[in-house]
Amino acid sequence: MTSTSTSGTAPTTGTAAAVEVEQVTRRYGRGDQAVTALGPVDLRIDTGEFLVLVGASGCGKSTLLRLIAGFEEPSTGRVTVAGAAPEPGRGAGLVFQQPRxxxxxxxxxxxxxxxxxxxxxxxxxxxxxxxxxxxxxxxxxxxxxxxxxxxxxxxxxxxxxxxxxxSQLLLLDEPFAALDALTRERLQEDLRQVSAETHRTSVFVTHSVDEAVFLGSRVIVLSKRPGQIALDLPVDLPRTGATPDEIRALPAYATARSTVAHAVRAAAA
Known part of the structure; x- marks a missing residue:
């Protein structure tokens, strides 16, 4: 497993950025009633990454996803997808908690x-x-x-x-949360395989540490409101050529899971 970062900016790999989030905040309401839900956040997602956002309820995971999708606009800062402002409903494939x-x-x-x-x-x-x-x-x-x-x-x-x-961008907002455990595991395996085959850049929101580590090539833990990046962890696990049981049995999997779980607990405290 590669080194842990809490900066919110991934090491540059030489590939083009699929998504860039620059000094973004998102506030709701006005005046004294305004609430800052997210930020400031700086984040670069490289082409082909499978990035998972994890954290406690209310930390801004879905808000950040909606900003990347173009369904909301930042209060401050800038979000770009493939170098341009995101287009709602056009710039990405979207999967929600309910199939819709x-x-x-x-x-x-x-x-x-x-x-x-x-x-x-x-x-x-x-x-x-x-x-x-x-x-x-x-x-x-x-x-x-x-x-x-x-x-x-x-x-x-x-x-x-x-x-x-x-689009080369796939955004998924807790798509398996309402499913039973067995179906959820099967779909995690399917999605991981699809990701490896298509090389699409993916951003996945979840509450589950196990799901985050199994799916992600990189895991971001957000702090409690206002959501900021508490952990930015590259996950060095095989994307092909290993069964789910083999992946979960690897020492690197256990280490990553422990690191993310600790960060989620600390960020929610």
Whole structure:
């Protein structure tokens, strides 16, 4: 495992920055009633990183994700995605805690809709849709209605839909929080594999230390409000060629988990 940093700025790897957050704060309300929820935060996310934001409730994890997505604007500072201001709903694939699928559409047509918005020609959509569903382990159910499949399968559809977006950035806000433990573990494994295959830059929000260390190539711990970077930890674990059990059995996994857990407790104190 590589060295621990609390500066909030990743070591420069020579790759282009996918996301840059510069002296960002986010306040809600006005005057004496104003509350600073986040910041100041400085953060660079390199292309291809899988960055996980973890911390106690109310520390600003989802706020930071919404700023990167362009759904909110900083009170001070600047956020850029691929060198430009983020475009709401366009600059990234998005997966939320609830799948937010269209229940009157089939599994396949939910993904088709995302492909249409991404500008893919109608003649190419079926093959691309089937490839995306295969990638998330949903072969053969494109014809089924959303209400006919399980919650875990619905979240897989949401991930497939997010991957349909013509963007190298994937943003995930506690996508597995409402699922049972077994389904959650399976989807963690699937997402880790998809990340390794696609090399998309990903930002993932969670409360779970285990999830953070298993998924992330880098873990950021945020302090209690106003959320600031309490720990910036590169995680040096194999992204391919090892089973989940083998990864979790590595000494580096145990060390990273202990480091992150300690930081989360200290930051919330």
């Amino acid at each position: 699928l269209l229940p009157w559409r089939t599994v396949g047509s939910n993904v088709d809709l995302a492909l249409r918005y991404a500008g893919l020609a109608a003649s190419e959509r079926v093959a691309r849709r089937d490839a995306l569903l295969h990638r998330v382990g949903l072969d053969g159910i494109a014809h089924r209605r959303i209400w006919e499949i399980s919650g875990g399968q619905q979240q897989r559809v949401a991930i497939a839909r997010a991957l349909a977006v013509d």
